[in-house]
Amino acid sequence: MxxxxxxxxxxxxxxxxxxxxxxxxxxxxxxxxxxxxxxxxxxxxxxxxxxxxxxxxxxxxxxxxxxxxxxxxxxxxxxxxxxxxxxxxxxxxxxxxxxxxxxxxxxxxxxxxxxxxxxxxxxxxxxxxxxxxxxxxxxxxxxxxxxxxTPLAAQFCRPEFTIAELRAVYEAVWGVALDPRNFHRKVTGLPGFVVPTGEMRSPHTGRPAAVYRRGPATALNPPLQRPA
Amino acid sequence: MxxxxxxxxxxxxxxxxxxxxxxxxxxxxxxxxxxxxxxxxxxxxxxxxxxxxxxxxxxxxxxxxxxxxxxxxxxxxxxxxxxxxxxxxxxxxxxxxxxxxxxxxxxxxxxxxxxxxxxxxxxxxxxxxxxxxxxxxxxxxxxxxxxxxTPLAAQFCRPEFTIAELRAVYEAVWGVALDPRNFHRKVTGLPGFVVPTGEMRSPHTGRPAAVYRRGPATALNPPLQRPA
DNA sequence: ACAAAAGTGTTCACTATACACCCATGC
DNA sequence: GCATGGGTGTATAGTGAACACTTTTGT
The missing domain is CATH 3.90.79.10 (Nucleoside Triphosphate Pyrophosphohydrolase)
Structure with missing residues (x-):
C-alpha cells in the first residue's frame, strides 16, 4: 500500500x-x-x-x-x-x-x-x-x-406464506417446474428453514394450506439441488 | 443517481x-x-x-x-x-x-x-x-x-499434478481428511475436471501415480460435497 | 520379501424422484 | 358429487461412504 x-x-x-x-x-x-x-x-x-x-x-x-x-x-x-x-x-x-x-x-x-x-x-x-x-x-x-x-427464497414471500407460495418462488427464479409433493417434504424436512404457525389459509378452491413463517436457519443443509 | x-x-x-x-x-x-x-x-x-x-x-x-x-x-x-x-x-x-x-x-x-x-x-x-x-x-x-x-483446486497445483496432490489441496483448504480411493474416482469421473497426460510420476516409495493436467471444465457438476 | 502408495470392485445405507393415493375445501 | 389444490406413503433408481483387495514401485 x-x-x-x-x-x-x-x-x-x-x-x-x-x-x-x-x-x-x-x-x-x-x-x-x-x-x-x-x-x-x-x-x-x-x-x-x-x-x-x-x-x-x-x-x-x-x-x-x-x-x-x-x-x-x-x-x-x-x-x-x-x-x-x-x-x-x-x-x-x-x-x-x-x-x-x-x-x-x-x-x-x-x-x-x-x-x-x-x-x-x-x-x-x-x-x-x-x-x-x-x-x-x-x-x-x-x-x-x-x-x-440459503433460505433466501423466503424473503420473496410475505412474513406468512404457504409452501406453494415458496415453491412458486423457486419455479420463477430457476425457471423450472418442481414436483409439489417432493418440494413440500424437502422444505418442511430441512431443519430451521420454515416453522408452522398453526394457521391455515384457503386458496380460491381446494384444501386449505398450512401457513409458515421463516425459520432461524441461515444456511440450507443439505442444499436444495437445482435440476440440471 | x-x-x-x-x-x-x-x-x-x-x-x-x-x-x-x-x-x-x-x-x-x-x-x-x-x-x-x-x-x-x-x-x-x-x-x-x-x-x-x-x-x-x-x-x-x-x-x-x-x-x-x-x-x-x-x-x-x-x-x-x-x-x-x-x-x-x-x-x-x-x-x-x-x-x-x-x-x-x-x-x-x-x-x-x-x-x-x-x-x-x-x-x-x-x-x-x-x-x-x-x-x-x-x-x-x-x-x-x-x-x-469449481475446478479452482487445480490452480493450487503446478500445471502437471497427481490426484494425490490435488487431494492434498482439498484436505488443506477444507481441513478434513478425505478417502483417497473415493476421491480418485470422483475427480476422474467428473467430466472436464482433469485430463490424463499419459505420463507417470514415482513417489518416494510406492506405485507411480498417473499425471494429470487441468481440464476445460469451468464448473463442477455435480459439486464435490464438503463433509459436514 | 516387505512396505508404501496408486488405483479398482463391491457392499450398503441413504437420498431423490416419480407417482399413487388420501384429505379438505368451494361450488 | 366433483373439481381443485394440499399433503402423505411408497417403490425404485441413483449416489456416496466404507473398505477389502489388487497393482506397482523402492529398498
Missing amino acids: IARPHLTVGLAVDLVVLTVRDTRLEVLLIERGVEPFRGRLALPGGFLREGEDLLDAAVRELAEETGIRGIDPCLEQVRTYAAPDRDPRGRIATVAHLAILPDLPAPTAGTDAAGARWEPVRAGSPGLAFDHDTILVDAVEQARRRLEN | IARPHLTVGLAVDLVVLTVRDTRLEVLLIERGVEPFRGRLALPGGFLREGEDLLDAAVRELAEETGIRGIDPCLEQVRTYAAPDRDPRGRIATVAHLAILPDLPAPTAGTDAAGARWEPVRAGSPGLAFDHDTILVDAVEQARRRLEN
Whole structure:
C-alpha cells in the first residue's frame, strides 16, 4: 500500500431489487430523470455520502428513489464494477447489491427518477443504462445460486406464506417446474428453514394450506439441488 | 443517481493470495514499510491508477509488492469494504481479491513492503493491519466454497499434478481428511475436471501415480460435497 | 520379501424422484 | 358429487461412504 492515493473515484451503490409477481421474476427499474442516459431505464442507486457505509447507502437510495423502506433489508453485495469508461461522467465505481423483496405495492418515483416500476427479467438485453445489463445478469445468477444454499427464497414471500407460495418462488427464479409433493417434504424436512404457525389459509378452491413463517436457519443443509 | 458525486474516495485493491505448502494452507503477507501500521503484517494491495480496471491493479500490485508475476491470474473478487473509519488515512474503499497459486519460490519484498512471506492461515486472530483480519476470513471462506463448485483446486497445483496432490489441496483448504480411493474416482469421473497426460510420476516409495493436467471444465457438476 | 502408495470392485445405507393415493375445501 | 389444490406413503433408481483387495514401485 502506498501512502497517498494516486486516484480518487466517485463511489456509488446500485441495487438489483428482485421480486416474484404472478409467478414471474421481476426487477425494479427506474427511468432516469437526469443526464446521462436521461429517459433510459436503469437500476436504482446513487453515491455514498460522508460517514456512510455501503449498506447504509443502499438502504437510503432504495428509499429515496423508489419509496421502499422499512423492509428488513435482505441486502448483500454482488460485486464491484470499476471499468475506467463505465460512466461518461468520469471515474466512478459502483458496488452492486442484491435485494430480495416480497411482492409489494407499486413503487413511487423519487428524486432524480422520472418513474420507478417492476419489469420482468428477460433473457435478452433490456438495454439498460451504463453497464447495468451486465450487473443485472450477474445479480440474477447470484440469486439463483443463493436459493440453493440459503433460505433466501423466503424473503420473496410475505412474513406468512404457504409452501406453494415458496415453491412458486423457486419455479420463477430457476425457471423450472418442481414436483409439489417432493418440494413440500424437502422444505418442511430441512431443519430451521420454515416453522408452522398453526394457521391455515384457503386458496380460491381446494384444501386449505398450512401457513409458515421463516425459520432461524441461515444456511440450507443439505442444499436444495437445482435440476440440471 | 445524482449528477455530481457527493463524495470521492480512494479506491484500493487488496489481495488474499493463498497456496498450499507442505499440506498447510498459507497466505501471502507483507510487512508494512510505511505508516500507518508500519511493521505490522498486512495483505498486499494498493491504489488503482488512472485508466486501470480492478483486475489490472490487482495483477500489478501483486507483481510490485511480492515479485509474483506471469502466473495465469486466477483472480476473483471477494467483496468490497468501505466502512468510513476502516483506514486512518481517510476515506478509502478496498476491493478484496482472492488469488490461488501453486507452491512457489519465496516471494521477494517490493516497494513499500519491508518483507513478504508466507504465513499459515490460523483460526485465531493474526492481528493484521486495517480490517485485513476480516478480509482474510471472508476470502478463505470463499475459497472453501469455490472448491466445491469449481475446478479452482487445480490452480493450487503446478500445471502437471497427481490426484494425490490435488487431494492434498482439498484436505488443506477444507481441513478434513478425505478417502483417497473415493476421491480418485470422483475427480476422474467428473467430466472436464482433469485430463490424463499419459505420463507417470514415482513417489518416494510406492506405485507411480498417473499425471494429470487441468481440464476445460469451468464448473463442477455435480459439486464435490464438503463433509459436514 | 516387505512396505508404501496408486488405483479398482463391491457392499450398503441413504437420498431423490416419480407417482399413487388420501384429505379438505368451494361450488 | 366433483373439481381443485394440499399433503402423505411408497417403490425404485441413483449416489456416496466404507473398505477389502489388487497393482506397482523402492529398498
